[in-house]
Amino acid sequence: MPQPLLEDAAARAARYLDGLGERRVAPLPAALARLAEWDAPLPDGPTDPAVVLRLLDEIGSPATMAMAGPRFFGFVIGAALPVTVAANCLAGAWDQNTGLHAVTPATAELERISLRWLLDVLGLPPECGGGFVTGATVANFTALAAARHALLARAGWDVEAQGLFGAPPITVVVGEEAHPTLVKSLGLLGLGRSRVVTVPVDAQGRMRADALPPLSGPAIVCIQAGSVNTGACDPAEAIVPWAKRAGAWVHVDGAFGLWAAAAPVLRHLTAGVRDADSWATDAHKWLNVPYDCGLAFVRDAEALRGAMAIRAAYLPTGAPRDPSDYTPELSRRARGVEVWAALRALGRSGIADLVERTCRHAQRFAARLAAGGYEVLNDVVLNQVLVSFGEPELTERVIAAIQQDGTCWCGGTVWQGRTAMRISVCSWATTDADVERSLEAMLRLARREAAVRGAGARGTSTSGA
Numbered sequence: 483m484p485q486p487l488l489e490d491a492a493a494r495a496a497r498y499l500d501g502l503g504e505r506r507v508a509p510l511p512a513a514l515a516r517l518a519e520w521d522a523p524l525p526d527g528p529t530d531p532a533v534v535l536r537l538l539d540e541i542g543s544p545a546t547m548a549m550a551g552p553r554f555f556g557f558v559i560g561a562a563l564p565v566t567v568a569a570n571c572l573a574g575a576w577d578q579n580t581g582l583h584a585v586t587p588a589t590a591e592l593e594r595i596s597l598r599w600l601l602d603v604l605g606l607p608p609e610c611g612g613g614f615v616t617g618a619t620v621a622n623f624t625a626l627a628a629a630r631h632a633l634l635a636r637a638g639w640d641v642e643a644q645g646l647f648g649a650p651p652i653t654v655v656v657g658e659e660a661h662p663t664l665v666k667s668l669g670l671l672g673l674g675r676s677r678v679v680t681v682p683v684d685a686q687g688r689m690r691a692d693a694l695p696p697l698s699g700p701a702i703v704c705i706q707a708g709s710v711n712t713g714a715c716d717p718a719e720a721i722v723p724w725a726k727r728a729g730a731w732v733h734v735d736g737a738f739g740l741w742a743a744a745a746p747v748l749r750h751l752t753a754g755v756r757d758a759d760s761w762a763t764d765a766h767k768w769l770n771v772p773y774d775c776g777l778a779f780v781r782d783a784e785a786l787r788g789a790m791a792i793r794a795a796y797l798p799t800g801a802p803r804d805p806s807d808y809t810p811e812l813s814r815r816a817r818g819v820e821v822w823a824a825l826r827a828l829g830r831s832g833i834a835d836l837v838e839r840t841c842r843h844a845q846r847f848a849a850r851l852a853a854g855g856y857e858v859l860n861d862v863v864l865n866q867v868l869v870s871f872g873e874p875e876l877t878e879r880v881i882a883a884i885q886q887d888g889t890c891w892c893g894g895t896v897w898q899g900r901t902a903m904r905i906s907v908c909s910w911a912t913t914d915a916d917v918e919r920s921l922e923a924m925l926r927l928a929r930r931e932a933a934v935r936g937a938g939a940r941g942t943s944t945s946g947a
């Protein structure tokens with residue numbers, strides 16, 4: 483009965499993916515205008531599912547941003563590997579509510595195995611507990627909840643039972659360039675977005691190890707592996723031992739940067755990160771699995787269970803790992819399916835190659851833009867490139883022109899007071915040819931915008947430029 487519908491969906495999905503290499507990245511205004519066709523009153527009765535699917539594809543597909551394609555360099559996000567899209571399709575059919583091992587054994591096992599493989603490939607302690615969550619935001623939240631649990635338990639306080647009112651205070655240290663979602667997680671946990679101690683950073687956005695505050699009492703030190711602007715990692719080798727000496731808990735926001743540890747030539751960037759207490763990362767960024775998939779790892783698995791399990795952590799739970807003991811959610815999709823599929827398909831060398839290849843593409847972008855006379859604002863150590871095309875307004879115009887042109891897509895940022903375009907290479911699909919094609923567009927549009935401006939400054943007409 484459902485076969486023709488699913489075959490139709492698979493055919494449409496395949497056609498969509500096959501078209502991504504050639505179509506423009508940002509949708510055209512005409513495609514966006516058609517979205518209004520969805521906006522009818524709620525139908526009084528049923529619609530044929532085949533018609534529903536056709537409405538989704540015909541109106542929706544052209545109006546998407548081609549994030550799954552090879553030339554989307556916005557934010558720091560990947561493109562789902564075909565094997566993970568296929569796995570996701572199967573997992574959707576399975577429809578497993580992956581909270582309890584006894585009820586959904588297959589998907590619970592995939593999570594358990596994926597967790598072991600992830601710890602292996604990321605070079606993290608094998609004893610870690612882990613949770614499969616929506617993204618790095620919730621992974622930070624989850625890991626920091628474990629930190630809060632453990633630190634307050636040490637101080638004789640049961641935070642899950644008693645809450646934070648009257649609890650011993652926890653000092654929280656973050657870098658000036660901490661990701662806004664890390665700070666948001668601290669707020670959600672009652673640790674405060676603003677009551678943090680902020681450590682100044684260097685020119686690459688790394689916490690300055692020579693500017694760390696004195697620590698006493700319960701403390702959480704949050705470091706970052708991979709700045710969304712520069713790709714730089716905080717100096718874990720200096721910070722982690724200092725924090726440990728003070729009895730602090732060290733948490734690493736490694737949403738994408740943690741994956742440097744999976745690549746032999748880049749692993750040195752994450753030196754010292756392994757000695758932390760907890761880590762947050764994303765699988766939907768550099769591992770290139772579908773949204774949404776974040777991962778929280780905690781060295782003391784019991785602290786994570788203590789914060790997240792509904793049953794008290796000291797009750798025996800039996801041998802199998804219940805996924806919901808490690809996450810804020812009870813009901814949820816089986817995120818381990820696509821993670822397992824990606825890891826199984828890529829293997830250790832495939833993951834290393836994906837990470838190294840995208841970093842080489844970033845190097846290529848930086849070298850060619852610099853050779854074109856444009857200023858690269860960061861040391862390109864990972865997959866992030868910040869480039870200025872001159873004055874802030876010119877850089878903003880070039881970014882807008884690139885987005886409108888459609889060959890590729892990059893976003894803007896302000897880095898230490900400088901307006902910049904950010905190129906983030908995370909997609910498995912990006913080839914050397916895609917980099918060349920994108921560079922051609924960037925350089926062409928940067929020259930054009932500068933010429934338009936020059937002409938404008940001389941009072942000449944800019945029409946037709």
Ligand SMILES: *Cc1c(COP(=O)(O)O)cnc(C)c1O
Pocket residue numbers: 558616617618619620661663664706708709710735736737738764776
């Ligand atoms: C992307 C990112 C986040 C947020 O991750 P989500 O998956 O969007 O929740 C947090 N920290 C860093 C460093 C990131 O790059």
